[in-house]
Amino acid sequence: MGCNLRDLVRAHPLDLSELRGKRIAIDVFLNAYQFITSLTGPDGRPLSYDGRVTAHLYGFLDRASSLVAQGIDPIFIFDGKPHDLKRETLNTRRARKEEARRKWEAAVEVDDLASAKKLGPQIAEYTPSMVEDTKRLFDLMGVTWLDAPMEAEGAAAVICKRGEVSGVASQDWDTLLYGASTMIRNLTAHGTRKFGRLLTAERIELEETLDELEIDMDQFIDLGIMIGTDFHPGFRGVGPKTGLKLIRKFGTLDKVAEHKEIEIPENIDVIRELFHNHPTTEGAIPDHSKGDEDGIVAMLRGELGFGEGRVKTAIERLASANRLRSSSKPTLFDF
Numbered sequence: 001m002g003c004n005l006r007d008l009v010r011a012h013p014l015d016l017s018e019l020r021g022k023r024i025a026i027d028v029f030l031n032a033y034q035f036i037t038s039l040t041g042p043d044g045r046p047l048s049y050d051g052r053v054t055a056h057l058y059g060f061l062d063r064a065s066s067l068v069a070q071g072i073d074p075i076f077i078f079d080g081k082p083h084d085l086k087r088e089t090l091n092t093r094r095a096r097k098e099e100a101r102r103k104w105e106a107a108v109e110v111d112d113l114a115s116a117k118k119l120g121p122q123i124a125e126y127t128p129s130m131v132e133d134t135k136r137l138f139d140l141m142g143v144t145w146l147d148a149p150m151e152a153e154g155a156a157a158v159i160c161k162r163g164e165v166s167g168v169a170s171q172d173w174d175t176l177l178y179g180a181s182t183m184i185r186n187l188t189a190h191g192t193r194k195f196g197r198l199l200t201a202e203r204i205e206l207e208e209t210l211d212e213l214e215i216d217m218d219q220f221i222d223l224g225i226m227i228g229t230d231f232h233p234g235f236r237g238v239g240p241k242t243g244l245k246l247i248r249k250f251g252t253l254d255k256v257a258e259h260k261e262i263e264i265p266e267n268i269d270v271i272r273e274l275f276h277n278h279p280t281t282e283g284a285i286p287d288h289s290k291g292d293e294d295g296i297v298a299m300l301r302g303e304l305g306f307g308e309g310r311v312k313t314a315i316e317r318l319a320s321a322n323r324l325r326s327s328s329k330p331t332l333f334d335f
């Protein structure tokens with residue numbers, strides 16, 4: 001999830017009508033994990049049908065069709081190959097997941113479903129086959145998706161900086177460090193509840209953030225590295241507010257490290273370059289197409305056992321936005 005900049009930014013409430021007619025890049029990975037960790041069965045495992053996980057498809061069907069119905073053009077971006085510098089972060093996550101899996105298996109063995117339910121989200125995986133199912137669903141819905149060369153939020157931020165999308169919907173604060181001019185949080189969770197709190201979309205502007213923090217982009221990236229990102233754990237004892245004071249006083253991470261007698265990250269130039277010029281997709285972003293009603297129904301109702309009402313709602317949303325090819329079958333839902 002990168003560094004936490006929550007205490008340093010000004011977030012503006014966002015009415016989704018403000019995004020009508022705009023392209024918004026969306027990090028698939030983070031959303032997929034939200035869906036598969038929240039849509040679970042009694043033992044904590046994600047919803048599935050005949051051994052095939054479907055929780056992520058329930059989530060993306062609902063959220064993508066809802067965005068389209070509101071006039072928003074979502075551009076979903078999938079992660080590519082992670083940089084070697086992220087290996088330590090990924091290894092740590094993998095170790096935690098293996099330990100959680102052992103505890104989950106032990107809970108299931110003694111029929112302790114309460115513990116299993118809590119542990120289930122900690123062992124969730126977004127597998128290659130689940131990724132392919134997601135892409136297939138997007139194709140059938142006529143929704144645009146892209147494969148990022150590396151980090152999805154990094155690629156999304158670059159195309160936002162280039163003006164190819166109007167904003168990046170992500171929960172990852174590194175999105176700002178990658179240079180996204182506009183970051184949107186809670187877009188796909190807008191209107192839902194978490195821990196009893198109603199989530200609403202909010203907008204963060206990079207230029208406004210830099211102005212209010214009184215630092216430039218180079219210093220902002222150094223600040224993020226000092227706090228800690230996926231590419232470096234950060235300086236011990238340096239949080240957002242302390243880091244801001246230090247970067248304002250000394251100007252660069254190097255000078256802060258010298259002052260505090262902390263070793264500068266060995267690959268600091270590589271880390272900085274990953275934020276300044278992150279790999280992204282090349283060429284024009286494909287236009288969305290019209291969804292395939294028959295194909296959606298065949299996949300979700302025929303293959304995966306989705307309920308009629310859920311699929312019908314999504315189809316009606318697509319049709320309301322004129323994003324659906326009409327079907328030749330008047331009794332399409334008669335399975």
